[in-house]
Ligand SMILES: O=C(O)CCC(=O)C(=O)O
């Protein structure tokens with residue numbers, strides 16, 4: 001047991017104010033917390049993991065038909081998400097699913113039967129949980145109750161919310177490691193997220209997610225059916241720094257741990273592109289979510305350039321957003 005709080009969503013309609021209080025404490029002290037008694041059944045979480053396994057098991061030349069399309073925030077990538085903290089790519093492949101205009105960037109019914117139905121059902125359920133958290137964030141921060149839910153509206157064409165399914169490579173296998181994924185690198189290098197918040201799902205026995213807290217890397221290991229939520233920079237700005245976005249990473253397994261592939265699911269809440277993200281005391285300059293992401297990308301670009309100067313063996317030269325911004329130079333991605 002670590003210090004991360006458990007946010008209990010049971011009896012939501014009658015307990016919003018109490019949940020909002022707990023949420024504010026969790027999000028301002030740690031920026032990471034567990035969510036329990038949410039309404040996503042374990043069987044649906046397992047079904048989403050299983051269908052993502054089937055997608056990743058497709059031959060590479062099939063997955064290549066769905067290349068990550070940055071402006072549409074959707075598609076498949078492999079070893080191309082670069083973290084400025086390390087200057088190297090995550091040791092993983094991922095497929096990102098968005099709500100609008102990207103059905104051509106998902107496997108067909110023949111390739112992975114049931115994939116689209118399962119994913120759509122799961123994304124809707126993740127969105128419902130997210131909306132409850134957004135209502136409580138609005139209550140806790142003193143905004144109108146529907147303020148954040150209107151800013152993260154999946155019915156709008158400029159919605160940036162998405163589901164990212166990830167498969168980290170088997171640890172012993174070196175064959176997937178390219179020049180930009182140095183052996184020994186973390187599965188995911190230390191970073192903060194730039195979005196509003198994410199819901200993270202892990203499979204039992206596939207640990208590795210760690211948060212930097214009290215000068216230590218602390219494991220975040222939920223029980224089956226629980227999920228992990230982490231706060232990102234967008235809501236930190238809205239909160240004028242009352243909330244905290246914490247540094248986290250996914251470490252490689254140690255020699256006595258399971259060495260096989262690790263799967264994870266991440267439902268990313270990101271404000272609709274045209275929404276203004278503005279605090280009330282400190283960050284009063286109005287900027288849109290689209291501009292906010294562009295600024296984050298530019299910072300990352302500088303961080304990567306700086307890391308290349310000190311680490312000439314790094315082959316990372318390109319930066320785009322994880323959130324659908326037009327890439328400066330495709331094809332690699334960067335997250336803070
Ligand atoms: O795989 C995980 O558990 C976390 C991944 C993550 O932090 C990210 O993609 O931003």
Ligand SMILES: [Fe+2]
Nearest residue numbers: 191192193248
């Ligand atoms: Fe992250």
